[in-house]
Amino acid sequence: MAANDEPIIELRNIVKRFGNVEALSGVTMNVRKGEVLGLLGDNGAGKSTLVKTLAGVHDPDEGEIIVKGKPRKPWTPLAARDAGIETVFQDRALAPQHSIVTNIFMGREITNWLGLTQVRQQIDEANRLMREIGFTSKVFNPESTVGHLSGGERQGVAIARALYNQADVIVLDEPTTALSLTETQKVFRFVEAVKASGRTVIFIGHNIYHVWEIADRFFVIDRGREAFEGEKAQFKGADHLIEMMHQLAETGRADTATLKQPA
Amino acid sequence: MSDATPAAAKPPEADASAVDARREQSTWFRFYRRNGRALNAFITLVLVWGFFAVNNPVLFLNPIFYGAFLFSVPATVFLTTALVFVIVSGELDLAFPSVVGAAGGVFMYMVMNGFPVLGAFGLTLLFGAVIGLGIGLIVVYGRISSLVATLGLNFFILGIVNLLAQGRTITAPAAVDTFGYRLFVGKWELFGTGLQVPMHFVWCLVWTVFCWVLFKYHRFGVRVQLVGDNSDSARQMGINVERIRVGVFVFSGIAAAITGAVLVQMANMVWFPTSGKAYLLIALAALFVGGTPTWGGVGTIFGAFFGALTVTLIPSGAVAAGFAGFWTDFLFGLVIILTMIAHRFSGARVR
Numbered sequence: 224m225a226a227n228d229e230p231i232i233e234l235r236n237i238v239k240r241f242g243n244v245e246a247l248s249g250v251t252m253n254v255r256k257g258e259v260l261g262l263l264g265d266n267g268a269g270k271s272t273l274v275k276t277l278a279g280v281h282d283p284d285e286g287e288i289i290v291k292g293k294p295r296k297p298w299t300p301l302a303a304r305d306a307g308i309e310t311v312f313q314d315r316a317l318a319p320q321h322s323i324v325t326n327i328f329m330g331r332e333i334t335n336w337l338g339l340t341q342v343r344q345q346i347d348e349a350n351r352l353m354r355e356i357g358f359t360s361k362v363f364n365p366e367s368t369v370g371h372l373s374g375g376e377r378q379g380v381a382i383a384r385a386l387y388n389q390a391d392v393i394v395l396d397e398p399t400t401a402l403s404l405t406e407t408q409k410v411f412r413f414v415e416a417v418k419a420s421g422r423t424v425i426f427i428g429h430n431i432y433h434v435w436e437i438a439d440r441f442f443v444i445d446r447g448r449e450a451f452e453g454e455k456a457q458f459k460g461a462d463h464l465i466e467m468m469h470q471l472a473e474t475g476r477a478d479t480a481t482l483k484q485p486a
Numbered sequence: 487m488s489d490a491t492p493a494a495a496k497p498p499e500a501d502a503s504a505v506d507a508r509r510e511q512s513t514w515f516r517f518y519r520r521n522g523r524a525l526n527a528f529i530t531l532v533l534v535w536g537f538f539a540v541n542n543p544v545l546f547l548n549p550i551f552y553g554a555f556l557f558s559v560p561a562t563v564f565l566t567t568a569l570v571f572v573i574v575s576g577e578l579d580l581a582f583p584s585v586v587g588a589a590g591g592v593f594m595y596m597v598m599n600g601f602p603v604l605g606a607f608g609l610t611l612l613f614g615a616v617i618g619l620g621i622g623l624i625v626v627y628g629r630i631s632s633l634v635a636t637l638g639l640n641f642f643i644l645g646i647v648n649l650l651a652q653g654r655t656i657t658a659p660a661a662v663d664t665f666g667y668r669l670f671v672g673k674w675e676l677f678g679t680g681l682q683v684p685m686h687f688v689w690c691l692v693w694t695v696f697c698w699v700l701f702k703y704h705r706f707g708v709r710v711q712l713v714g715d716n717s718d719s720a721r722q723m724g725i726n727v728e729r730i731r732v733g734v735f736v737f738s739g740i741a742a743a744i745t746g747a748v749l750v751q752m753a754n755m756v757w758f759p760t761s762g763k764a765y766l767l768i769a770l771a772a773l774f775v776g777g778t779p780t781w782g783g784v785g786t787i788f789g790a791f792f793g794a795l796t797v798t799l800i801p802s803g804a805v806a807a808g809f810a811g812f813w814t815d816f817l818f819g820l821v822i823i824l825t826m827i828a829h830r831f832s833g834a835r836v837r
Contacts, residue, residue, distance in 0.1 A: 280722055301724035316722040318715035320783040320836050329712055330723035338705045368519075370836030384723075 231256045231291060231391060231423055232277070232308070238285035239272055246272040248447040249286070254392065259414060259424045261438030263431065263464075265472060269447040270427055271313070274396045277425065278310035279303030291391075304331070307391035311398055315381045319370035324349040326369050327384045352383040356413060375406035382413060392423040399433050411437055431468065435461035445471055457482040522832025523777030524789035530775060530825045531796045534803065541807035549681040551806060553673075555799065556683060557752065560690035561745050562794040565769040566776065567697040568741030570790045571707070573773060575734045576714040576782035581621055581636040582742040582769070584643035586762025589614050589746030591647055594656040594757040603666025603751075610747045611740055617643070618739020622732035640766075647759050655758040662755050671751045686748050693744070698787040710734060715783030771818070772797045775825045781835055796821065 232254040239247040247269050254260055264270045275281045276288075279300040288295045290306040303310070310316075317326050327349050333341045349365035356379055363372065369380055378398065385393050395414070399407045414424050414437050428434040434441070435455075441464060443450040450471050458464050467477040518525065539546035565582060572579045592613050596606035621639055625632045661667055670689070673682045701707035712720045713730045721727045745765070750757040776793025778785035800821060801814045809817070 278722065279724075299724070300722055301726075304724050310722070312722055314718075316716075316719040318712045318719055318783065320715045321711065325708065325712070329720065330725045332705050332708060334705050339699070339703045340705060340708060342703070368836055 229256050230254060233289040234286065236286040237276060237283045239276060239281055239283050246447055250444065250449055252442055254423060254425060256423055257421050258439045259418055259426055259437055261434040261441045262425055262427045263434060263441060263468065264444040268444050270444065273444065274394060274427055277308060277394050308394065309385035309390035310394040311381045311385050311396060313396040315377050317369050317377055317380060321369060322366045323369060323380050324365040326380050327352060327387060348387065352386055355386065356383055357409065375402050378402065392425065393417055394425045396427045397429060399428060399430060431465050432461055435464060443468065451477050451479050453482050454485055457485055523829055524786040526825065526828045526832055527776045527789040527792035530821065531792045534796055534799055534821060538803040538807040545806050549679055553682040555802060556687040559795055559798045560686045561749055561765060562768055562772050562798055563690040563791055564693055564741050564745045565765055566772040566790045566794045567694055567787055568738050569769055569773050570701065570778050570785045570787055571710050571734045572738050573778055574714045574782055574785040575710045575731060576717065577632040577731060577734060579636050579735060579738045580766065581640040581643060582738055583762040583766045584640045585614060585617050585739055585742035586746040586749065586765060587759055588617065588643055588647050589743035590750045590757045590761050591651065591656065593747040594658060594750050597661045597755065598656055598658045603661055603664055607747050610743050614739040614743025615736050618736040619732065621739065622735030625735065626728050626731045651759040655756060658755040667751060670748060694787060694791045701787050706733060711783060768797055771822055775822055777829050
């Protein structure tokens with residue numbers, strides 16, 4: 224694949240507990256520069272916890288997060304964004320009573336030395352980003368209220384926000400859930416465009432066909448641990464991947480011997 | 487069944503690539519959408535004023551009436567505009583009346599001991615900020631509902647003030663008519679119209695504009711709105727939600743300190759422990775009449791300003807218009823309820 228082997232994010236033995244529940248029990252994962260990594264797993268496997276850990280929302284109880292070769296501690300949403308990881312959350316993480324531009328710059332407003340927001344500059348940037356991801360409707364402008372937008376348009380705002388600041392890694396958590404077919408196609412085109420620009424995408428999905436279509440490599444977790452991983456070329460096809468995941472659900476482990484040797 | 491099945495009733499999903507049936511909004515409509523609540527508050531003020539004025543036109547043409555009105559309105563303005571930040575952030579502050587009393591006492595204690603008025607004022611603001619910080623830390627890091635916590639703290643702070651004051655009042659007649667006093671509460675005539683404008687009204691205008699800039703254009707104000715709208719989103723985007731929440735209580739404390747220091751000066755340098763107690767419901771009523779909704783995330787500073795003017799006008803205006811004093815509460819309640827209904831028309835909560 225186009226990806227080179229240099230890891231941009233390394234997770235080492237990540238453990239995250241919520242009270243007595245261990246949501247992640249020692250996940251080790253490398254994300255390579257320029258790849259599209261598909262993150263798969265059943266409900267309750269720990270996908271969401273892993274995403275929120277990548278985004279800095281959860282600080283792991285044990286283990287290390289290394290981004291671009293540097294161990295990161297403390298790990299907060301701001302630290303993650305500063306390290307170049309932008310996340311499009313499953314719930315979009317928007318403020319529905321506010322404008323598109325306010326949402327795009329949530330948490331990183333363009334301000335002068337007095338802390339006053341640079342309204343004109345933010346609107347220009349928002350306009351540019353909206354064009355970039357194909358917001359073409361005349362109905363809304365950067366000052367439209369997010370609460371009046373459709374599900375796909377809200378997703379667009381969340382994606383535009385992730386694009387601003389040229390992040391190195393974009394995490395998309397279930398980006399195609401509740402989207403129409405055309406909107407799903409748009410998300411796919413977006414992922415391809417990001418990949419073509421040399422950046423990294425982590426794509427989390429329920430729909431394995433969606434993930435198969437878009438990802439270069441797959442990382443499957445089960446009950447808070449890595450179950451198996453493999454490059455797209457190692458599988459015979461999407462059905463092979465699905466079969467292995469069925470196996471995993473039924474027996475607790477997948478037969479990795481059926482995978483081809485990595486190229 | 488009729489043909490109005492849920493599927494048929496649901497409008498087709500609007501997609502940017504499909505034909506968009508939604509119409510572009512006109513400039514006027516957009517302006518009302520954005521400022522409707524402040525406009526409603528302004529219209530309420532004009533209607534209330536008009537209602538009183540037609541009942542006693544002679545008095546309502548008399549500048550003395552407005553001089554008295556401008557004299558009493560700033561205290562509510564200082565408190566209400568700061569409360570906008572608190573309510574918009576999703577919190578509630580019921581402790582500010584006690585901070586008003588405590589700050590007034592601190593201010594007067596310093597003035598009585600020969601501090602210049604300006605210096606005492608600065609230190610009083612610092613005192614208000616520290617008390618606000620304490621309240622904020624208790625609410626945010628103690629994880630107590632701010633309604634309950636500040637209700638308790640209001641009694642607690644008032645209790646401490648009462649214990650220290652032991653029922654005494656503090657006076658400092660020597661400080662009347664010093665430079666600082668005239669700067670804060672002195673009066674000047676507006677272009678020979680006979681209208682005496684008190685300085686603290688000028689300061690409350692300055693304060694309102696300051697609050698408006700802070701609320702609308704400063705990073706702090708923008709983040710207060712985002713935290714109040716959706717605190718989970720704000721946290722996920724790297725905003726320090728706790729710091730913002732503490733910040734609104736600090737701001738409220740500073741506003742209460744200003745009010746406390748201004749109130750004692752309005753009373754010619756006399757302080758008694760319960761000054762400020764009367765403002766709890768007045769300031770909250772002004773806030774909601776002013777159009778800031780209870781659910782947080784959005785609010786309006788100018789609306790709060792008009793709301794403060796309205797609630798101050800009702801008691802004096804009712805008496806001036808010839809209503810018996812017994813009517814005041816009735817009119818007060820009527821105006822609050824009618825404005826709440828008017829605010830509904832400028833938009834329910836967007837989710």
